[in-house]
Amino acid sequence: MRKFLSGNEAFAEGVRLARPQVISAYPITPQTTVVEALASMVEDGSLACEYLHVESEHTALSAAIGASATGARTFTATSSQGLLYMAECLTYASGGRFPIVMMNANRALALPWNIYGDQRDSLSLLDHGWIQVYAENNQEALDLALMAYAVAEDPRVSLPVMVNVDGFALTHTYESVEVPTADEADAFLPPYRTANKFDFENPVNIGYSAGPDFNRYYQYWHHRDLLAAEAVVEEVEALFAEVFGRAYPGMVDAYLCEDADFVLVTLGSAAGLARDVADELRAQGKRAGVLRIRYLRPMPDAALARALADAAAVGVLEQDISFGGTGTVYANVLASLARAGIARPSANFIGGLGGDDISREAVRGAFARLEALAAGEGASGEVVFLGIEEGEEDQR
Amino acid sequence: MLEFIWHARGGQGAFTAARCLGAAAALSAGAYALAFPTFGPERRGAPMRAFTKIDTAPIGDRSAVHRAAFVIYLDETLVEDGWEDELAPGGLMLLNTKRALDDPRILGIDADGISAAVLGRPIPNTVFLGAIPALTAAVTIEDIHAGICATMPSKLHEKNLRIVDAAFAEVASREIAATRDLVAAEQAATDVTAVLSEKDAMFSLAAEMLVEGEGRDFDVRDC
């Protein structure tokens, strides 16, 4: 059924269809309407689950961990400082191999205090052993709620998934979304089965400590299985297309990249505008491409190398900055290309911080810079803050 | 792309109207639409804005609207100097007012009066939903009905449908409607003929939704 839904409402529909058995909920803007929508579903009987009103994000994820250790399918959601508040629990969830699905409404980090969208929250926690995926629109958000469980719970993976949904740009923006039926969802996503849980006939110890003698094995297999998620994502998306008739392109979403002279890499809802501008440039005979990263963990190494191998210049537009370094996505993309033996002039565009609009003009400017780099003009490797006027850089 | 900027005070239902319009376009008129509010620490009573974007193709640009074909003021007191900067060329301001205005860029509607006549108190947001199909071909009054039914709680349907019908009749009777239609249509990239063919099917879909899809007004509350 087609509905006009916000990103949060759409995601909640996806969660409902996934039939989680335990939901732990704590509000934070702009995530709040997800847990509100789920509470309404529990109230009206359309969702049967244990709904825990927890007192913090730390408890939200910890309770999800406890529930997952009983073999229950679990869901929680957070944003921004809330994600950081539960940060230590992220490694318990991933190290314990609990396939929790968590929605993160991407939002800026304090200070200055700011409730609007950017991606510093999730990107600063890229190294915590979770699968990270970024939605571009509300339909993808809903569909990812379902696909995330299928990937997370696959025994070859058995890892938590953080589904990132841009704060406000998606979470509070209404658009038309196809909501699958429960029957379709059930055909796609079977109940969760695992051996990684308490067992009353053959009791287990879970989440124990492992010293230097054994620790490396756990880390190694965690890494291996996170890498293995790439193949599982492809399988899951193939099944998804079969059941729902909507196809997704795997680790990355390449647009006009095959013959592109220069490609702008981005993630999340900013990709739509980047494609608009690429279309403009194509109409002018300029070969621009857009590569939207969907999964940032596992790192889409092969897909990036494939899509960017023939581009003469590469830019990364992201709503994030690792202070004193570069944008996190840029650093990851460069490392990925370097490992594939690809060296190209590049630039890093930092925009949309704290809910700032990424304007069409700014995206045009970014492409113009890439066009110049592709033509051998300008310095490579610069970190450009969109919207900081010339001359402002040095003022105190 | 046809864009709308809604001005109101928190709690006046501007975002509900923006959403109804988006639902009308996306669920009934077969177009693509986005609807979103501005958010801030302000609470009930503070000035706020909401946006609706309608297009025949998927909408890539999710950023706020700075210049629109329609700029709608639910509250007359919010109009400030420089308001015309928000109007796209040929655009129109829709203003909730009892006054007669002679500025051709402004269409005054007594939205408080029209809504009070039905509801017994002035809740002007849906009056403007009725005005819009009289001014652009992008959505019809039937689309607006479907949008309201898909977005509002069912107990509010009957009265709001009456309001939009009254508003539609009122605005359609004005001379301005005929002239604006051309200008606004120019603004709209919407292919009306393509849209019309899908309408009937979409309408019945939307009508189904009023049973379970009871929307609610988020406005500025969620901070």
Place this chain on the structure above:
Amino acid sequence: MTVNARTITDEEFFYGHKACPGCGGALAVRQALKVLGPHAVAALPAGCMSATGFNFPQLAFGNNAMITPFAATAAVLSGIEAGLRAQGAAPEDVTVVGFAGDGGTADIGLQALSGAIDRNDDVLYICYDNEAYMNTGIQKSSLTPFGASTTTTPTGKREHGCLTQKKSLFDIVAAHRIPYAATASVGYLNDFTKKVERARDIKGTRFIHVMAPCPVGWGFPSADMVDVAKEVVDTGLWYLAEYEGPALTGTPGGAFRLNRDPKQFKPIEPYLRRQGRFSADDGADLALIERARDERWSYMRETWG
């Protein structure tokens, strides 16, 4: 069936652990698990009992058990309980039980504990109190008593150890109107196991705060652990009490009960002097400790009736 030395199960569910010899916390965990039986599901945060019980491949818990983030004992308990309930997959006699130390409960874990009690989740929370962060090597917690030397409240020319009084955790928990809360000491093991048994059979959140002396951190011979755990009660520096909330009593405020109310306390000085941690305390310190004890008992006797 009342649990006692004759009737308690022969099974051991906390065995082969690497706790220090004479560990009061280990005794509390061991006995609680025996009372709760094979279907207990235990959660332990970072702390002595998890550090010494969960060293892969040496896993000392014989029942289902898991480690939690430090602040998250009660949170994980809530999740376990909700998960089991959602699936209807647990035996009738399951008890979801947490074991956290004084720091893990009264300091970093207090928020999660408060949340679980607020939700009245059907879990049993046992705080084994060894009066400092022993796992990291004896640092002050909010349950460290006045005058006790720790590595972060060192004894020197200016100060004689911890300058704050022990936080009244039991009162804090009872103020939530929890169905059942109790204090205990491993020195009075029958009293403790009875309370665990009582708690086991009550629905909703239950809390037991059990004094569990630490020979290393307190500075006494390991063989004396049970003696010390008795003496802290006999001197009145710890008390054995119960609280039953409105759910059990039917009264709005619930009811407190002192399980032991001695006419006369044993002198505190021998108790303090047998422990290294109080060795620097002088007469004035002892007077302060005694006065705080007397005030506490006056409060309990007067307000608890």
Place this chain on the structure above:
Amino acid sequence: MSAIASQSRRPFTPTLREGLAVRPSQFARSTCFEAGHLTSVNAGWRSVRPVIDAEQCTLCLNCYMYCPDGTIAKVRDDEGACVAVVVDYDFCKGCGVCAKVCPVPCIAMVDEHAGENEGASETAETLDETSPSAEMGPATEGGAA
């Protein structure tokens, strides 16, 4: 809740394993492993051992109840009656609590290496009388709290 597992569960008896019988790819794919899996004894910690005089023992079971390690077990006859208590010297750490709580008293703490090593009693003292400022014993391994 169902009553599954009430009958089918094996009674838990701690037993010592010969190391780890599984490959890393089997155990390291989650942190979930057989409960009560013991691969090393604690006997090496001990410098004195409890020796129970069965003749004098009244079977009060104080030692059994108060042992922090649970290493004192009941011995039962064919009818299930408790007829004696025994110490599991694989896991007894020699803390001496049992001897102290024995009312008879009939438990003697005997030098583990009596006659073998004259330095043994010194080790016992170090273990037992550590002051708060002294370095931590084995229990501190495992790092941060």
